[in-house]
Amino acid sequence: MGAFDSLWLIPILPLIGATVNGVFGKRLPKNVIGTLAAGSVGLSFLISLRAFVAMLALPQTGLPILRDYFTWIQAGTFQAQFGLMLDQLSGLMILIVTGVGFLIHIYSIGYMSHEEGFYRYFSYLNLFVFFMLTLVLANNYLLMFVGWEGVGLCSYLLIGFWFSKKSAADAGKKAFVVNRVGDFGFILAIMLIYRTFERVDFQSVFSRVEDVSLFPVEPLGTVGVLTTICLLLFVGAAGKSAQFPLYVWLPDAMEGPTPVSALIHAATMVTAGVYMVARSAALYNHAPGALFVVAVVGVFTAIYAASIGLVQTDIKKVLAYSTVSQLGYMFLGCGAGVYAAGVFHLMTHAFFKALLFLGAGSVIHGMGGIQDIRQMGGLRRHMPWTYRTFLVGTLAIAGIPGLAGFFSKDAVLEAAWSHAAYGKLLWAVGVIAAGFTSFYMFRLLILTFYGAPRYSEHDVHHVHESPSSMVVPLIILAIFSIVAGYIDIPHFLTPASLETEREAVSSSTGILLTAASTTVALLGFALAYLFYVARPGLPDRLAARAHAMYSILVNKYYVDELYDAIIVWPIVQTSRELLWKVVDTLMIDGAVNAVGRLVRGSASGLKHMQSGYVRTYAGWILFGGVLVVAWFLR
Amino acid sequence: MIEYVTGSEFIVLMIKIFVIFGGVMGALAYLSWLERKLMARVQMRPGPTRVGPFGLLQPIADGLKFLFKEDVIPTHSNRFLYIAAPIVSLVPALLSFSVIPFGPSLQITDLSVGLLFIFAVTSLGIYGIALGGWASNSKYPLMGAIRSSAQMISYELSLTLSVVGVLMIANTLSLAELVTAQQSTWLGIIPRWNIFLQPVAFVVYLVSAVAETNRLPFDLAESEQELVAGWHTEYSSMKFAMFMLAEYANVVTVSSLATIMFFGGWTGPMFGPALLQMALPTVWFLLKVSIFIFFYVLMRATVPRFRYDQLMRFGWKVLLPLSLANIVVTSFVVAIS
């Protein structure tokens, strides 16, 4: 069991890195900071790998591996342990977090090398890894919530890393506020879980919910306590994983450094919601209604975000909407009851989306900060390795057969198809979203790397390939983006995530489904080719023709404006007109001033007691003393 | 305390009072003769020789003279206090003899807080000096009185504190018990006197006691040269005699206390027939006290007077810290052993 005794080291090592960098970083040279940060995560990855391999060797009955370290909260019957739990699901997650995290740390050393707050950046990043690992490894909901809040904090800190830039600071604030809505749901869910099960640790909760006599499955359309819990949990997941309608913060979060977007807002943190739903599979299986909501929201988000992605011109924004869309896919998989498919897509997405983001970062780095794809083009020649790896990522996310994205997306769509109620509809929408995805990704690829350069040498001095510390992670991620699909994740995960009983999709249907999605992907490629290579004038004409549709898309369905109108504006107005002018100025200040006036007024009369004659004071004292004595002797 | 006042052995008590006070009054009278004689010898003079052999009847003659002299009361003086002052001075001085053990049974009463009682009554003696000086309505006596009160308050502190070390060793405040505690010997020859255990305390006590009794070198309250006999400048006849008596009584008191606390009181070698054995303790006691009195007189004859600021500085900056340090060290030793 030696491999599991060092389980606690996995989260602690990044924490040590964060502490050292945060406290002493200002005085340390940059290479020490980088080595420390990347090294702690790398070491953590090695320990994770060892634990994971050791876990694979164990029989199924030996799982999950639990380690209680100390009692964290003890109040009455309420108890929360500080304990870690390792099973297939969390094992996979820690590998993704530490592995991708390690690569992104390496990448960051090159990418951030000229930054002022180098140590601050790595301190935050390490802290993020610590909280993410806590989230993933926690053995109870409350500790998970700690990690949940911690990653939210780090996300806020890193989005606002360039805090002197107003848009970055605002974006961080927005992420924080929107996440609060989700966290509110999560914490309500934890309370309800404790009230229902009198425990918060996963093992007890899940074993109790298995007791069907106490907790019968709540059929579709009814809302019982389990459905409520699951819906509240999903509110939390939607906030963290940027699902409709709480997705609005994620595109803005692109204000942060690009590696941060890759690690936090693509590969790991935003998938925490998916992980949480998969972790709570036992609960969701008893609440098909909640599960259906998850699926519907997931698929709607997928197509909704993909449609916005069609017209974005900022390289990172395209990827951001793509991320939202892909997260929708994951929820679709989970919502269809095939959690393994969702997690499978989570894993492959972690690889190729991290790859794409890092590639985008490399492009931005090479272009000297320009992010608008309309000003790029022809970078293929200048940045060969970036181009190659970006191509792999694009192929992977578009679902071209043979790459990772193809397998996982296929698994998700197959799961949707087999959904009991509205499976065909879910599938159809998912396929259309896949087509959108393929289109905008190829559009991005073509506009960035092909054709003639649209930038002027005046703006961009010297387009160059990135340093090897940035390119090597790209290559590694590209390799994973190719091979990750061949690992039979769904089968591997099945025991941990409690699949619902369902009829397997027959092999012939499966082939048909695969063919359909592949066709759609190729269609998307063809359209992109048509629009941006064969007939470059077409997009503008189309935009002019369908002007209304186009402007809606460009303006992201006016959702931000809508939120401003129905939430932000009323709050600001009430604060200004009622809270400030009436409550604060009139009531609070008025009360304070009135107290002052009262004291002054009464004092102007009473001060004459203060005559300055000692003997009159003695008289008052005697008067009071006699009064008191008379009272007691009455 | 109360049981002594209401006790049944009233007759015995009366006899003791009579013996002790008679003896003390006589001794005090002859102290004036002794002092004059000794001072004269130090200064190579014969001293009183006319009245009786060696001038031995001189005190009686003095007493008669005081009785018959005209009693002058200054015109602008405060009559009541002027008369009361000598009495206030003498009564406390004599009161302290009621607890001093002159022998194993020659003690009027043995209070459980005897030592403190003596301090209490002697501290009242200051009023005699202060009132006398103030009531005379004359500037020298007033200055003498002011000096005296400040001096007495200052030195009373070190006087009281110097005793604490002895008390910690003896574990009692009763004078009789203090004496019996010193009865045994070390190695059969060295008497178990507190002087060997508390030499510092003894020195501090001795110096403070001289200051308390307003005698040279601390007699700034009367200092003939500058204040013209200080607080009793205006006094004459019997009132003056009472002041003198009070002063001698105080000298005897502090000498007795020194004997009791540091030199084993009435303890001493016992021999001879039973009758002699009854008298011997008192003899030892008186002997020891007389040595102190000799010392006092010799000091008066030899040591020059302090200046006032020197006196104050010496009291607060030397004696007080010394006695405090003595207490600290003693308490450590007592706690350890």
Place this chain on the structure above:
Amino acid sequence: MIQILFFFFAAIAVGAALNVLVQKHVLYSALSLILMLTAVSVLFILLQADFLAVINVIVYAGAIMVLFVFVIMLLNLPEDEDGADRLRWLKFIGIPLGLFFLVLVVTTLWNLEANPGTQPQLVGSPAAIGQSLFTDFVLPFEVTSLLILIALMGAVVFAKRDL
């Protein structure tokens, strides 16, 4: 016998205390107070608090009152309190109030059921007081030493010539 002693010294105490107020000159007041203190000390003896009685004399009569007498002599005050009493009305309020208070207390005590229960024997010996002082009351005792120190410094500061 004890009753006689009690009434005798109680009378002295009350008379001396009244005399403190009656006397025109503060020195007489102070001397009268010393007499009262001594009488109260005797009452302490009747109450079997020997140690306190002696301490009361040493500290109050021997030190505190000497200080008073010293200051009075140092300032060499004139006999009369100068001027007319501007706060004469105080007497007409204060004295009745005080008498009312006294009547209140005395009637209450008078009506109190006489407690014939045996009084526990308790002699306030130095050992007993010391024992209590250094165990149960050690903190207040230490605090009083601080108080004394502060009073010492305060006295020095206030009495400085150029205040």
Place this chain on the structure above:
Amino acid sequence: MIPIGWYLILSAILFLIGVLGFFIKRNIIALLLSVEIMLNAVNLTFVAFSLQHGKISGQIFVFFVLVVAAAEAAVGLALVIAMFRNRESLNVDRSNLLKW
């Protein structure tokens, strides 16, 4: 034996005398003396109760009262001296600047 009530009545009388001092006397030293009378009256009750209840703590309080009285006398008399230096008078009614 003397009932405790007698002591308490005696102490009440003494205390009252002390209080009245404040309404009769104007000399600040006399006022301080009145305070001392009151303190002694209180001491008497402490000792009386100490005997009545057989507890030594009453006498301990007297001890503390003595300490406080000593401190009070020291500071009070220092103030008296300072006051006399400034005003050439000990009449408390003349020192009435500390008012509203």
